[in-house]
Amino acid sequence: MTAEPLAPHTLYPTAGGIAAATSDLSKAYGSGDTRVVALDGVGITFREGEFTAIMGPSGSGKSTLMHCAAGLDSFDSGSVRIGTTELSTLNDRQLTQLRRDRIGFVFQAFNLLPTLSALENITLPMTLAGRRPDQQWLDRVVAMVGLGDRLGHRPAQLSGGQQQRVAVARALASRPAIVFADEPTGNLDSRAGAEVLGFLRDSARELGQSVVMVTHDPVAAGYADRAVFLADGRLVDEMARPTPERVLDLMKGFDARPRTS
Numbered sequence: 001m002t003a004e005p006l007a008p009h010t011l012y013p014t015a016g017g018i019a020a021a022t023s024d025l026s027k028a029y030g031s032g033d034t035r036v037v038a039l040d041g042v043g044i045t046f047r048e049g050e051f052t053a054i055m056g057p058s059g060s061g062k063s064t065l066m067h068c069a070a071g072l073d074s075f076d077s078g079s080v081r082i083g084t085t086e087l088s089t090l091n092d093r094q095l096t097q098l099r100r101d102r103i104g105f106v107f108q109a110f111n112l113l114p115t116l117s118a119l120e121n122i123t124l125p126m127t128l129a130g131r132r133p134d135q136q137w138l139d140r141v142v143a144m145v146g147l148g149d150r151l152g153h154r155p156a157q158l159s160g161g162q163q164q165r166v167a168v169a170r171a172l173a174s175r176p177a178i179v180f181a182d183e184p185t186g187n188l189d190s191r192a193g194a195e196v197l198g199f200l201r202d203s204a205r206e207l208g209q210s211v212v213m214v215t216h217d218p219v220a221a222g223y224a225d226r227a228v229f230l231a232d233g234r235l236v237d238e239m240a241r242p243t244p245e246r247v248l249d250l251m252k253g254f255d256a257r258p259r260t261s
């Protein structure tokens with residue numbers, strides 16, 4: 001092994017099994033009276049093959065953290081790396097390429113293209129990258145999201161839950177190094193949600209897929225290998241092998257804490 005840094009985009013090696021990491025990450029929106037600190041020095045490591053749930057009250061910075069860690073949004077200070085690649089060393093073109101090759105993202109709003117069918121939406125990132133999908137994997141992803149005969153339908157012809165499943169399948173289809181999912185089950189009924197969560201968990205356990213998921217739901221967090229908790233833009237707690245009961249207890253504790261401001 002050599003410490004020589006490898007050029008980004010030729011190889012994306014991981015160091016010590018780290019899929020992605022942030023260090024002292026801070027970001028504020030607005031200025032003066034309207035300034036909001038969304039992230040306040042967040043340092044977190046996402047290991048390869050680990051399924052992490054990010055929890056915290058509305059406005060605590062969960063989506064901002066995901067967007068910054070996925071290279072979708074800028075930040076004020078600190079650093080983000082995907083594998084061994086520091087995002088700050090990349091120009092716009094390189095960043096776009098890294099996002100396309102290495103990152104899957106499931107948005108809180110589905111962001112599907114209305115003119116494409118479900119299947120075309122799922123394979124779009126690979127179509128854009130000029131890559132052929134791994135057919136066996138794609139079949140598995142498609143089977144898991146359970147779209148069946150609706151694969152040829154456009155998003156407007158699908159229910160909210162079905163659209164969200166297409167969005168999850170799209171993020172997984174290219175087998176990215178890390179999948180970020182912002183409340184992927186927020187629009188699903190409990191059965192459909194359980195299927196998506198089960199697939200995310202299995203993809204981490206059986207295939208080494210790294211997954212980071214935002215959720216408000218203690219049951220969803222129970223599928224993850226660990227849960228981390230944000231409040232006011234800071235990491236305030238972490239739990240290994242979360243269960244819905246323990247997550248709920250911890251959240252009750254947060255609610256019971258006296259407010260300092």
Ligand SMILES: Nc1ncnc2c1ncn2[C@@H]1O[C@H](COP(=O)(O)OP(=O)(O)OP(=O)(O)O)[C@@H](O)[C@H]1O
Pocket residue numbers: 029030036037038056057058059060061062063064065
């Ligand atoms: N584009 C923006 N302009 C100004 N403020 C923003 C913007 N995006 C987010 N914020 C603020 O930053 C803080 C963190 O927002 P963020 O969306 O990361 O929260 P969240 O934890 O994902 O919340 P939710 O659970 O409601 O999705 C909030 O106070 C929010 O109002």
Ligand SMILES: [Mg+2]
Pocket residue numbers: 062063064108182
């Ligand atoms: Mg959010």
